[in-house]
Amino acid sequence: MTSVVFVHGTGVREDSYRKSYNRVARGLKRLRPDIRLVPCYWGDPYGAHLAFDGACFPEQDQDRALPIADADDPLAVWALLERDPVAELELLADSAGEDDDGGFAPGRTDPWDALADRLRTLTEADLAEGGPTASDSARVFAAELAPYVTEAAEEIAAEVSMRLSRTAPGHDSEAVAARAVIALATRLAEAAQDEEEPLPVDGADRDMLVALLTDWLGGTDRGIKEAGKWVGARLLGDPFLWTVSPAVQAGRRRMTRGILPESGDILRYQGRGAELRARIADVVALTREQDDGPVVLLAHSLGGIASFDLLAMEPSHGVDLLITVGSQAPFLYEIDALTGLRRGDELPTAFPRWLNVYDRRDLLGFVAERIFPGRVTDARVDLRQPFPRAHTGYFAHDSFYERIGAELP
Incomplete structure (x- = not known):
């Protein structure tokens, strides 16, 4: 048989x-x-x-109900920017209304166009030192991004003009633009170096460079509160972004x-x-x-x-x-x-x-x-x-x- x-x-x-x-x-x-x-x-x-019933999991891991996205969690926004440096600009454009502050009166400069013009003047020297209070690691990170910041700023400026011109300005528009520039410059640096692993980045150093560019662009609000409104929808539609979701982090076990x-x-x-x-x-x-x-x-x-x-x-x-x-x-x-x-x-x-x-x-x-x-x-x-x-x-x-x-x- x-x-x-x-x-x-x-x-x-x-x-x-x-x-x-x-x-x-x-x-x-x-x-x-x-x-x-x-x-x-x-x-x-x-x-x-x-x-051992999962004894290897970190203690802070809790199997409890949490929202899919936390509007105050910057990691959710940065997860979007890692995938697409202009993601915030797209989200703003999708939700923006027309500018009701005077329309297009002769001699009036559109706020978004003014922001785009400032971006086009950004040079390598503006980022090279990382600012007077930068840590050693932040200066190294700034030096890695500096050769690509002009190209990144020009591309983000074009996106700002194309997507947001003639729409109502946001209160944190400079911070949005600064995050986009840093995200894109990081991507350009990684592509130029052709490394097998992503560029190692400390979140504190990244945030410091964003603050530096926000100040340079004339902004004062460096928060992510506006961006957080749209993150939940993106998380639901993109499995790659689920890893930053508080619900997924808590349900890791x-x-x-x-x-x-x-x-x-x-x-x-x-x-x-x-x-x-x-x-x-x-x-x-x-x-x-x-x-x-x-x-x-x-x-x-x-x-x-x-x-x-x-x-x-x-x-x-x-x-x-x-x-x-x-x-x-x-x-x-x-x-x-x-x-x-x-x-x-x-x-x-x-x-x-x-x-x-x-x-x-x-x-x-x-x-x-x-x-x-x-x-x-x-x-x-x-x-x-x-x-x-x-x-x-x-x-x-x-x-x-x-x-x-x-x-x-």
Whole structure:
């Protein structure tokens, strides 16, 4: 009798595995009633768990209800500016009304145009020293931004004129412009240096340079109160900005628990993968003892990586066919991150026949034929699902069983 050992992927725990196991059993029995399906569940003993109930989380982390955005929290505004230096100007333009203070009387200068004109006169020397009270770190930061401040100021001036001319002036318009200039100059400095990591910035130094430019532009209000009114809407629409939300910060423990099984299992395998590989080897050996027929490893996602590693390191385990489903093994080989096989090394001669099943919409499924020519067959299925369901839906797909059924010994 042919035995199929079913190895699940990351994040799966007992109830979920039981459902998947039953689904696979039905799918295989429909085509091959002679198949014996063997469970290889590893989620609880070898998956990731918070063994000390999250004792590693900072004490200030509180799972309590908080607003999505705090109008007095400058980090929310700076998170917007990190993504788009003109974000505040866009928000002001979206909410601005027409200037009711005299309209466009001859000889009257539009306040926003006047601000744009002042910005166009900003030079490197105006920022180079960082101000008389600047700390050593602030002077270093100012020196890093100074070569780019003129270009940044000219671009922000153009944005001010284009977006806000003929609208009512804001009471903190100089501070808004100063923040935009510093944010854009930081981005320009990072692009010019072509560093792999962002420019290290102390928030106090950044705020000091904003205050310096605000004073230079003639402003007095350096707050963010007006900007805070619009931050909540942006946070709801941009997942990148959720990390600065007070609600997310307070719910860090709960959020981590939610993503831990998937991401934690991967991390744990990198450090303790031998345990999972030993579990698979033991199940295969026991299956061989119970029946001397062919043994197939049917392994999904992380289970496929562990199965591949096992067979690459010890190909004599008596597996006749490896079927990986939604596998990252080819990708990990290409970046030289596999445990069982270094990039450039050939698969062992005794490595079993290998079928690699993928869906092109599965962002975690990779093809293997071009990586291991002549040693693997790629089999594409079409689940007609977007990611992430394209990664989790293989075992609900009838054509999947038809495809693998043709390969089973």
